[in-house]
Amino acid sequence: MAGLALVALLAGCTAETPAARPGPTAPITTQTEEYAAGRSTPVLDPIYPEHGTDALDVLHYGLALDWSPTKRTLTGTATLRIRPTKDAHSLTLDFKPYTIDVLTLDARPVTGAVTREKLVVETPVRADVPVTLVVGYHGKPSQTPMPSQRGDTHPLGLTVDSQGGVWTMQEPFGAFTWYPANDHPSDEALYDIAVTVPTGWSGVASGTPVGQDGNTFRYRSTVPVASYATTLAVGKFRKSTAKGPRGIPVTYWYRADDPAVLTHLKRSTTLLSWLDKRFGPYPFESAGVVVVESGSAMETQQMVTLGNFFSMVDARWFDLTTLHEFAHQWFGDAVTLTDWRDIWLNEGWALYAQKLYEKETYNISEADFVRASRQRDGELREKYGPPSRPARNQFGASNVYYGGAAMLRQLHQALGDERFYALARGWVREHLNTQQSRASFTAYVNKTTGHDFTSLIDAWLDSPTTPPETGPLPA
Template identity: 35%
Template sequence: MRKPVIVVATTVSAALIAACQSGSDAATPTGSTGQPQPRSSAASTPTGSTGSSGSDAADSNPPGKPGVSYRAALSHPVKDSYYPKHGTPYLDTLHYGLDLDWRPRAKRLTGIATIRFRITTARDSVRFALGTPLHVSKVVLDGKRVSSTRSGNSVTIQTGPLTTNSRHTVAISYAGTPALTQEPAMRSDVQKDGFHIGRTGNTWTFQEPFGAFTWYPVNDQPSDKAYYDARLTAHRGQQGVFNGQLTSSVKTGDSTTNSFHLDKPASSYLTTVAFGRYTHQEVTGPHGLPVNYWYADRHSPMLPLIRKTPQMLSWIEKTLGPYPFASAGFLLVPGNSGMETQTLVTFSDQLSKPDLYETEGDVVHELIHQWFGDEITPTDWKDVWLNESLTMYLEYRYLIDRGYTTESKVYGRLQRGQDEVWRVMGGPPGAYRHDDFGDMNIYDCGALLLHNLEKAYGRAKLDAALKGWPATAKYGNSDRTKFAAYMSKALESKAGPYILHWLTAKTTPAPLPKQP
């Protein structure tokens, strides 16, 4: 997620810094436009084996990927320590096939979600999150119609006895007008999460830490990753857009049906969907990578900046290695935020100020997240700093490299008291306030930590460690304990205890001495 806009906090910060310590503070490729052009055949809904037990082999052949197993989507969901009411720990979703139809005039969404899932403990019912306004009309489990009940933002399916580790396929038909959910945050740009509906019937989503449930049945927690395919039908000149690569586009009268395939498993908060009068442009990035831009006429001021994506990816690859997915790109939407949705960054048009380096920093920030946050994702929301701190450190490196700022300006202000301000206002980065998700403490405090490690061990050694981190749980999940242990080994040091102390310290820890 992009950094929060600091408004009131800046006045408070100045006073707190003065109380802590005195000191000054400073701080294009081309391609065709028009209708989407398919690059490969349309994805199909997975069949796999139905019924009770099954192995990974039984779950082979995800859509559009013959011979590929669901093994990469096997997860170990947990009860989230920060937001335990969201997510179902016994449910391991493997694949979502979403067939959605959006009617902009009626502002009505009709959907069928076909979900392949694994049960981690024996039981006779399963629960998916689904927004209250969406009425469930039919549920079919393993080819047989079953009953379901609603309670708040959830639907419980009466499955009958399911054995541990068994695999099943459920198809849930639903319809309604999605409603947003309150985000547990104090920042102004993301007070509401989920499926946003614009004045003209256009739609878009932001949903970190949760909110996917506002538009499809889902296990809405970061520890459960799954494959995705989507078939989106839009009307009245609109087009539907989803993560991954467009596989087909069919126009019938005033309706357009676009199909998308996401090549690697994703957590639910990293999915995106939008309906609007979009133009699609595809260009070529590093190593022949397809880079997709989805935008409306109103987004033109942002285009010069997002068209720097191939160059930005090349810059990131110098430190982190090859881009980890089959496609990249940007989906431009209304609002005032940005989100690292997997393979297709969701970015607001109100940030369209290409002349300001802060906006360029936001763009490269979301691209860096494709490695830190998307390829490797926190198991629990207490470790959201793993996403933002590592990404913020590299964003500052980019801005310094481009001459927009200097190392002394960035880290001088943090070391002189701003780091401590963030800890006082929102809590330490690894123990932030539950009602203050996504504030600057999880960004800047951790960036200073990485800067201190760089000064202690050298940039080359730290870069090698950062490059290797996503591979420790490639396309999976991890946590602070594993990161600390990995860094101790990668840096051949006792960096781990320093990292763990940094995460929960109420005041700024002293920098590490330079290591031999």
């Protein structure tokens, strides 16, 4: 939860399949070749192994969702194109215990149940023989606990706000609170999301806007998205549009009772241009921000989810938070970590981009920048340990932000501006829409620079204390 760190810095029930009940119409077809870009190599997470599975690869999610503010009820039809990765007697996905109304596999009714945040579909599958699972469901959303001891966190997943709308933030997991998912970043997929809402309300989701039919808002992701980077928000929003770098469309959704926030949001195009100039072209077809009733922020893909808390602070904090989340569109969304051990790979890049912007915009000297960064890094290593070993109950602790950013600063110092930014742009360009790890990052740095930076990277990621300063490479 990038925004949470900035603030720090700065029971399961079972639902057997009943008779079919009509739900929203799924917005997609199910031809496997259409979804080849959604193919992944899922892994079991070493920190949160209870979320996600390596037994299947979801290629595409078609989500048709209907939110009732008066009943506080979500009704949905999820159509999943799934590639099993091994022979199995059943399919298992992460899912909250909604009432299941329809459950079919390849258009045939099947038996399944939701128990302890898992949907188990009792039907055999074969490795690499894709299947289409349809789940119709309804119920009142509930959240899942955040695995953190920080005081600025809140439960994860779909949240009902004070006006009867909903929003979600879900890192490291929580997408399963509103649709059945293989809720792990190693299994990225394509998405079609249709959100139906009452008249006068708006439905917002991650992906590229592809039109509105009456009260149904549609979004599509033709490049892979990790489940934690999807978003859903329903509210009485106002909408504003702009053009970002290279003409990309930018959309702002903000609450009608907070019109002043639009002044801040309009700074987004400047922030995106700053990032584009240094890290290469914005990696998606569209960008945007939706403002929700939260004290946090999240780098949800193509549509940053920003808590309204940030409209209550000064313009500097708003800019830094928004830039941080936009930086994740390159580092975390376009290139995604393979598992949660490498959260520094997302947060280190985003924080370093934020610090570079802050230093440049607010005239912070290099000496003050280095001194403050090293001091904070030392404090965090002493409290939380090195960034390469995040604790299960300390998700998003600030050591993974500062340690990763400090390592990148040392690389920057060693390489100089031209070579460092070339390295950053190449990392995104050459690994676009893939999942990467510490090993692949280290290999890329060494190959691209022609120097062995393994010891430097290892020191910053593994040392219990702040590593010593090093100088630039010899000319």
